[in-house]
Amino acid sequence: MKIELGLDDYLLSKQQRSPVVWDSEAIVNAHLLIMGKTGMGKTTFLRRAINQLLAADSGLRLHILDVHGDITIEHASSVQFSESTEYGLNPFAVSPDRHFGGVRKRIQDFIATLNGCRPIGSRQEAVMRHLITDLYAANGFFADNYKSWLLQDGYTRKYPKRYPTMDDACRFACIKLKQLIIGSDTPSGRALEGLNKVTSKLYRISKQLSASGSEHNPTLMEQALTYRSEAKKYYLEYIENLETGKELDDFIKYESKDVLKSVVERFENLKACGIFKNQAPPFDPLNRAWHYNITALREDEKRLFVEFRLQELFASALEKGPVEKGQCLLRELIIIDEAHLFFRDDQHNILNTLAKEGRKFGIGLVCASQAPTHFSDDFFANVATKIVLGVDQMYWDTLGRKMKLDIKLLNYIRPFEVVGTQMNMKGDTRSSFTLVRVAHRN
Template identity: 35%
Template structure:
C-alpha cells in the first residue's frame, strides 16, 4: 500500500535560534510544484547519508525506487535488491525491445533513439557509420518480421539469453520470431554482411567494385598532387589500370544481374558503404557492450520495491547508455499507465548519483523530458552531485526541493547566481549539522533558502 511521503529533514534554524521554537521541516513531494529533488554537497558533507534516509522514506511510503549508483555506496536501503553491472556478472537489458504504442513507439523511433544515444557518448561516430547502423538495425528487425509501417508486428515477447540459445541450437526460427531480436542478432547479421563485403561471397562484381573504388581514390589523390608537381608517367600507368578495372567491373555486373534472385542484392551491397565502415560500427558496438549491459540477461531484482543499479564497474559511456535506456523504459511504462488521479502523487523515484554527468542540452533527451513532463505520471527525479553549478538552468528552475549540504567556496559565486542563494545562507552551512533547504510549494511565491538543523 502506498502512503503520501513525508520525510523529516530537521528543524528550522531561524525558528530555533530567533524564536526558541522547534519548527520541523519536511520534504512532502505532493505539496510541491513537483517531486524532483536536488541534493548537493562536496565529499564529507553527508550526501550519501541524507540520500539513503530519503530513499528509505520513499520505500516506507510504498513508492517504487530505482537507484543508479555510480560509486556502489547506496545499497543499504531497507528492502532493496542491488545488482552490479560488469563483464563478470553479465547482467543487462535488450536495447532492441520496442515501445509498441503506435503514436510514440515503433521501429523507427527506437532506431533513432539508439543512434542519438550512441552519438551522445561517441561524437566521433560519423554520418556513414550512423547510416550503416541504421540499416543494420532495420534489417535485423525485418528478419524478425518486425516492420516500421506495420504496428501489428511490433508486439513481441522479451527474451533471455538462455531461451535464445535453446531456440537457436534447435534451429527453431519460427519460435524465435515470437521474441524481440537482441544485440547478438544484430552483431551476427552484421558479421554476415561484413563477410560478404570482405570476401565478395559468390558475387565477383563486389570485389571488382571495391577494386575500382580504390583505383578512383588513387587517381583523385594523384590528380591532386599533379596540380603541384606533374607525374605523367605514373598518371598514364594508373589510367590503364583504371580502364582495365572498369572493364572487369562491367563484365562482373553483367554476371551479377543474371544471378539475381531476390532483386535486393544490389541494394544490400550499397547500403553498407564499405567493409571498413561496417567493421568500425561492429567494433564500436563491441566496445560499448564490453561489460554486457546490452545482453538479454535482466538483473535478478525480482519484486523488490527498490532496485539499486550498481554502475561503478562501467565506463562513463556505458553508464550513460544504461541509465538513459532504463529511464526511457520507466517513463514509457508510467506514461502508458496514465496520469495519477491527483496529478501530484509520487509513485516512482529515479535517483541519479553524480547526476550532472547524465544531463545534456538536448531538449528531447529523456532526462529533460522527465524533468518537464513526468510530474503528472507520478515520477520524481532525485539528483545527487557535488555542486549545483553543473546542472542546466532548465532543471534548477524546475526542481521542487533543493538541499545544499555544503559547497566548496570556489562554487559559491556561481551557486548564488544560479540558485539565488545568499552567501550568508551558505556561510552558516555546517557539514552534517546545518544544511540549506528550498521547498517550492505549489501555488506559493518563490521561497528563499532556509537553514535547517538536520535530524
C-alpha cells in the same frame, strides 16, 4: 509521499518548532537536486530520505543507481553489475507508445547515447542506423508501422515475437559483412561494383563538360560514350545474375566493407563491456527498493548503463500511460549519486527528458552532485526541489544567481546540522529559501 527534512532553523531560534516536509503531492514535481561537496553528507542525506520513503505504506518503487557502492539500504534488492555477471540490459527494447516510442526513436536514442559516450563517425552512424533498422524488420518491428511495435501484434508466428538483443545485433552485422564480402565475388556482385565505378566516372565527366561551358568537347564526349557502353554491359550482367533481389539495396546501404567492419567491431565491443546481456537483472519484484551496484564498471560503461536503464524505465512508464487524477502522483523514484557523470547537454539526454516529461508519467528524479554548475540551466529550472548541503565558495555566486537567493544565507549552512532548501510548491509563483535544522532520523 513525504520526507521529513527537519525544523525551520529561523523559527527554531525563536523557540518555535515548525517542521519542513518534502511532500510529493504538494510540490510542482517530485524532482530533487542535492548539492554538496565531498564530506558534506550527500550519502547520509540520501540514506535517510530513502529509509523514510520505504517506511511509508505505498507502492512507490525506488531505483538507487549507486556509483561508489556506499548507498547501502537494509533489505533492499541489490544487484551488482560487471562483465562477469550473466545479466544486464537490452538497448533494443522498443516502447510501443505511438507518440513517444517506436523503432526510429529507439534507434535515434541508441546512437545518440553512443555518441555521448564514445563518438562515432557520420558514415559509421549511417551504416549502424541501417543495420539496426534491418535488424528490427527481421524481427517484425517496422519504423513506419506503429502497430508492429507491440510484442503481441495479432500475427501468428512459429516462434514468439521478441525484441532483438545485442547478441542478435552482433550476429546480424556479421552476416551482412559476410554477404558483402562474399557477394562481391559473385557475378552480380562484381557487375554491381563495376557499375558503381563507371557511374562515378560518368558523373565526373558530366561535371567537367558543364564546367567547360561546352557539351561538344570531342575527347570528353568520346569518354562518356565509352563509359555508357560499359555501364550498360555491367547493368545487364547484374540483372542476369540477381539472386535475392536485395543486392542493390544492400550495396547502397553497406557499400564500404571497412565501415561495416568497424560497426561490427563496435557491436562486439559493446557486447564485451558486460552491460548488454540477454538475461534481465534478478531484482525482487516484491521489494520496493532496487539497488544497482555499478562500481565495477568503468566510467564510460557507467554512463552507458545509466542512460540505457533510464530509457528502459521511461519506456515502461510510457506504456503505463500518464498518471490520472485521483491516483498517486509518484510511481517510481530514481536516485542517482554523482549525477554529473551522466549529463549531456543535448536534447537526447534522458535526464533532461525525465526532468521535463517524467512528472506526467509518475517518475521522480533525485540527482546528487557537488556543484550547481554540474547541471544545465534548463535542467535546474525544471527541478522543483533544491537541497544545499554545502558547496564550495567558488560556486556561491552561481548558486545565488540560479536560485535567486542572498548568498549570505549560505554562511549558515553546517554539514549534517543545517541545510538550505528551496521547494516550488503548487500555486506559488516564487520559491523561498529556507534554512533547515536536520532531523537525525534513519
